[in-house]
Amino acid sequence: MRAVVTGGAGFIGSHLCERLLAQGGDVVCVDNFMTSGLHNIEHLMQHPRFSFSYRDVSEGFVVDGPVDAVFHLASPASPTDYLRLPLETLRVGSAGTWNALDLAASKGARFLLTSTSETYGDPQIHPQTEDYWGNVNPVGPRSVYDEAKRFGEALTMAYRRTCGVDAKIVRIFNTFGPRMRPDDGRAIPTFVRQALEGKPLTVTGDGTQTRSLCYVDDLVDGLVRMMAGEHSGPVNLGTPHEVSMLDLARWITELTGSSSEIQRVPRPQDDPEKRRPDITLARELLGWEPKTPVERGLRETIACLSSRLSQNAGAEHGTAIPVPEQGLTTGVHS
Numbered sequence: 394m395r396a397v398v399t400g401g402a403g404f405i406g407s408h409l410c411e412r413l414l415a416q417g418g419d420v421v422c423v424d425n426f427m428t429s430g431l432h433n434i435e436h437l438m439q440h441p442r443f444s445f446s447y448r449d450v451s452e453g454f455v456v457d458g459p460v461d462a463v464f465h466l467a468s469p470a471s472p473t474d475y476l477r478l479p480l481e482t483l484r485v486g487s488a489g490t491w492n493a494l495d496l497a498a499s500k501g502a503r504f505l506l507t508s509t510s511e512t513y514g515d516p517q518i519h520p521q522t523e524d525y526w527g528n529v530n531p532v533g534p535r536s537v538y539d540e541a542k543r544f545g546e547a548l549t550m551a552y553r554r555t556c557g558v559d560a561k562i563v564r565i566f567n568t569f570g571p572r573m574r575p576d577d578g579r580a581i582p583t584f585v586r587q588a589l590e591g592k593p594l595t596v597t598g599d600g601t602q603t604r605s606l607c608y609v610d611d612l613v614d615g616l617v618r619m620m621a622g623e624h625s626g627p628v629n630l631g632t633p634h635e636v637s638m639l640d641l642a643r644w645i646t647e648l649t650g651s652s653s654e655i656q657r658v659p660r661p662q663d664d665p666e667k668r669r670p671d672i673t674l675a676r677e678l679l680g681w682e683p684k685t686p687v688e689r690g691l692r693e694t695i696a697c698l699s700s701r702l703s704q705n706a707g708a709e710h711g712t713a714i715p716v717p718e719q720g721l722t723t724g725v726h727s
Contacts, residue, residue, distance in 0.1 A: 394413070394416075394418040394419070394462055395418065395419040395420075395421070395459055395460055395462075396413050396418055396419070396460070396462040396463070396464060397420075397421045397456055397462070397463045397464070397496065397502075398413070398420060398421070398422050398464045398466060399450045399463070399464070399467035399493055400423075400424055400429070400465075400467035401420070401422030401423060401424055401445075401464075402422060402424035402426060402429040402431065402433050403424065403429040403466060403467075403470075404568075404574075404577075404609070405466060405507070405565075405568060405609060405612065405613065406422070406424070406429070406433075406464075406467075407429075407433035407434050408570070408609050408610065408613050409464060409466070409616060410422050410434065410437060410443065411437065412614075412617060413617070414437065414440060414442055416617070418442065419443075420437075420442065420443050420444070421444050421446065421456055421460075422434060422437075422443065422444070422445045422446070423446045423448050423454060423456075423467070424445075424446075424447065424448075424467070425447060425448060426447070427449075428470070428471075428478075428574075433572050449485075449489075450467045450485065450489040450492050451481075451484045451485045451488045451489040452492075453495075454492060454496070456500075460496065460497070460500035461500075461502055462503045462505070462620055463493055463494075463496055463497040463502050463503070464507070464620065465489075465506050465507060466507045467489050467493075468482060468489070468538075468542075469481065469482050469485075469538070470509075471578040471579045472535065472578055472579070472661065473576070473577065473578025473579075475537055476537075479534075479537040480537075482537045482541055483537050483541045485541070486538075486540075486541025487544055487545070487548070490506065490544075490545040490548050490549065494552045494558060494560065497558050497560070498552065498556050498558050503559045503560075503561070503620055504558055504559065504560040504561065505560075505561045505562075505616065505619060505620045506546065506549045506560070506562045506563070507565055507616070508542045508543075508545060508546050508562050508563065508564045508565070508627060509539075509542045509564060509565055510564055510565065510566040510567070510631065510670065511529075511535070511538055511539045511542060512529070512539060512543050512564060513525060513527040513564075513665075513668075514528040514529035514530065514539060514665065515529075515530075515666055516668070519669060520633065520669040520670055520671040521668075521670055521671060522629075522671040522673075523564070523626070523628065523674055529543070530663050533662055534661075534662055534663070535661075535662070535663045536663075546562050549562055550562070553625060560625065561624065561625050561628075562625065562626035562628070563616065563626055563627065563628050563629075564627050564628070564629050564630065564631075564670075565612060565631065566604075566607060566629065566668065566670045567579075567604045567606055567607065567668065568606075568607050568612045568631075569582075569606055569607070569608065569690060569691075570608050570609030570610065570690060570693065570694055571609070571694060572697065573694065573698065574701075575698055575705070580604065580638055580642075581641070581645070581691070581694060583595070584642050584645040584646075585645055585649065585694065585699075586698060586702065587653060588646055588651035589649055589651065589695075589698070589699055589702060590702070591651065591652070592653060593653055593654050593655065593656035594645070594646060594653055594654070595656050595657075595658045596638050596639055596642050596655055596656070596657055596658070597638065597657075597658055597659065597660040597661065598657070598660035598664075599657070600637055600639025600640075600657070601637050601638075601639065602637065602638055602660070602664065602665065602666050602667070603636060603637050603638070603667050603668055603669065604635070604636065604638070605632050605633065605634060605635050605636075605668055605669045606632060606636060606641075606687050606690070607630070607632040607683050608683065608685035608687070610685060611632070611683040611684055611685050612630055614681065615679065616630070618679040618680070618681050622678060622679055624674075628674050628675050629671060629672055630672070630675060630681070631669075631670035632672075632683040632687070633669060633670065633671075633672060634683075634687050635667075635668070635669040636687075642655050643655070644691070645691065645695070648695055649695055
């Protein structure tokens with residue numbers, strides 16, 4: 394299989410590129426490093442079946458040669474990023490998805506949209522099933538991400554119905570693992586960074602709000618299975634392991650051996666109260682469910698973030714850190 398992965402230099406995208414290569418496929422990674430970096434894929438650059446194109450998929454792109462599958466992951470994904478880049482987030486969710494679907498249609502390729510649990514908004518049913526239409530504030534600050542993904546889902550299904558594209562949708566719940574940025578803004582990297590630096594762990598509100606934590610290797614397995622399957626979705630991919638933010642902060646403090654205290658800060662607007670997927674469809678259609686114990690995943694994530702923070706500290710004292718080369722392209726014409 395020759396696969397195109399948009400957003401392939403990101404946290405999840407880079408792990409997906411690795412998995413596809415390990416399975417014997419050819420991978421074309423397309424990214425503009427808006428919220429990612431060359432460091433995530435630098436170890437793949439000399440692989441004979443890997444090619445990279447520095448491109449903004451919102452502006453359109455062309456891939457020479459046959460393409461069997463298009464995995465569309467390109468988008469800012471953390472609240473810190475999409476609140477900093479609201480217009481870019483809306484653009485990649487609309488124009489970027491349109492361009493990726495056009496590529497799939499022109500190549501006769503399968504297409505997978507990585508949508509999000511944020512399409513459920515602040516849900517009024519728990520756990521969330523795929524037939525739930527959601528409770529999203531369309532004019533709130535988080536809407537730039539929520540509504541971009543909801544539009545992407547509508548566009549994906551329109552291409553499937555109108556153009557005959559074998560298009561599919563997954564809704565990704567909270568995912569964590571190595572290669573998350575220390576300044577990502579999401580709970581796990583934030584808590585880990587604060588704990589390792591001896592700073593207070595900032596828990597928003599009273600900390601009773603919950604998230605479900607799925608290790609990245611398990612999530613990637615679900616993406617690959619969904620692309621290979623026959624169901625169009627949407628299908629939830631996440632773990633039923635639900636944890637409150639206060640308990641997560643305490644857990645990370647214990648795993649890091651930190652003496653940091655917990656500090657309460659105001660909750661952001663429209664921050665969901667509960668988040669846990671019903672994964673019945675994933676089990677039935679894909680034979681998929683998470684396998685990695687959350688604590689094991691947390692330990693590996695902590696180790697990776699600790700190394701990254703040490704590298705960043707080294708950079709401040711003159712140690713060279715790889716910097717993305719603007720315009721870098723290998724093996725792809727666009």
